Amino acid sequence: MKRNLLLCLLAASIAACPLAEAGTKEELVRLQSDVLALQNQIREFDKGYTEKLDSLRSLVIQLNDQAARSGLVLDRISAAMENTEAGTREADRNLLEEVRRLSEKVDEVGTRISAMAQQLGELKVQSASLGPATSPGLSPEVLYNQAFGDFVQGNFDLAIEGFSAYVSTYPAGEKAPDALLNIGDSHIGQNRLPQAVAAFTRVINDYAESAKVPSALYKRARVELAMQEKENATADLRHIVEKFPQSPEAGLAQAELDRLTASKPAAPARRKAR
Template sequence: MKRVILPCVLAVLAARSIPAQGGTKEEIQRLQSDVLALQNQMRLLDKNVTEGMNSLKTLASQLTDQVGKSNQILSQMSSTLEKQASGAKSTNESLLQEVRNLGAKIDDAGTRISALAQQISEMKTQAKEITPRRFQSPGGDSGPLAMSSDTIFYQAYNDLVQGNLDLAIQGFTSFVTNFPTSEKADDAQYYIGEAYYNDNKLPQAVAAFTKVVNDFPKGDKVASALYKRALAELAMKEKDNAIEDFKVVVQKFSSSPEAALAKSQLDGLGVDLSKPSKVGSARRKP
């Protein structure tokens, strides 16, 4: 597969100092969410490429770099737009169109990433005969059908990408249960929440994201889990809980990509960040 890069993305955003009005901010917020989702997919896809797939691994790395650069520039652009006074209407319309064009390019990147995941899955299918799933215990079942921890994780991730949500939940749950000390255990727990969220099972999603926060407080998925839990809470009309989660992301994880998204959500809800959060207030149990 040839390189898939977003060469036009950075050029479009070079004029980030141009002011914009209401419609642009919502577009940027949606684009930032898309970019964050793409980052999560690319992080795992890059790990999923095995020996013998060097060309695919190189492509995944290139896509990761491009998406990261796009996310950084989008964040800078969002910050600049908030500080600028309103400009000429024609200029704003032109910028809004450019942002929409950028959105189309990012959507195209997402489609290509999904195609890459499908290719990897097909290559694995061709390389070996499909056997019934049998999860490996922590003791290390040496049977020929036993699945290693990496196999369980990446097969569950492929199920998530391809929309096989029940299978994804089953696989990630088995991974967390059997390999709770693995460095990918917090990722697996987070993706359980993602699967429930995508299946519109919001209470289960909230519970799964809460386990990420409580069981893996030092992991790198806490900010993502808090942000996605807040989105689920908003969908469940639990506005106060959502606001508290967004505030925690902004205040405790200010350098994370989710912080800019959380701040945009708080601005949209009319929340004043200068007011202190309800630290230590009672929350749901996992």
């Protein structure tokens, strides 16, 4: 494989000899692609940096909570000390143990803060070294992938935000129907069913030629079933079976229709206006 590649390169370079200009252009193209790759790396870093900062922020909040809790325990101890009569040895020992544990806890909190501060410092240094080049808008791919990362981790609100940004920035983008499907699924994950239906409906209406329409119809039908809108669901399922018989959703839709028919005879399917 490598040898073939080398031979190709050699042949290409021989052919390119009389065409010095073409070579220069190639160089330029290569340089441009290098610059693009660098920009992508910077964006990736920016993303990672933001995520890291977010997680550090939440850790700081947790630590503050822990510190507040420790404060409460200390208050309790001092109250106990006030109430304790000149103190038996047993009580003293318990108090000392409690204080020792608290002191250890405070030490641990301090270490974690120190470790976080160190990481934060490193990130700041790295970020500063990148300069102002980290701020340009995200490419469609990065924007989508970032939202998808939140989606698969179950950070549904962040995912909705990211996918919505994608759809509004790149409405004709290749992944706009996917983004809307994922917005709908994220709403389902948050039990916001009407919003989910709205997102799926946008795929069906605004991207009628997309291969994602059967998915949107099937998802909408399942949400409608969950919302006790059986007629609407049946209409969507029949639509899939009739209009998209070759889609993977057709088998799922037929099975769902069979289940519905077995449970209760379905009325003639006509979509009710919602």
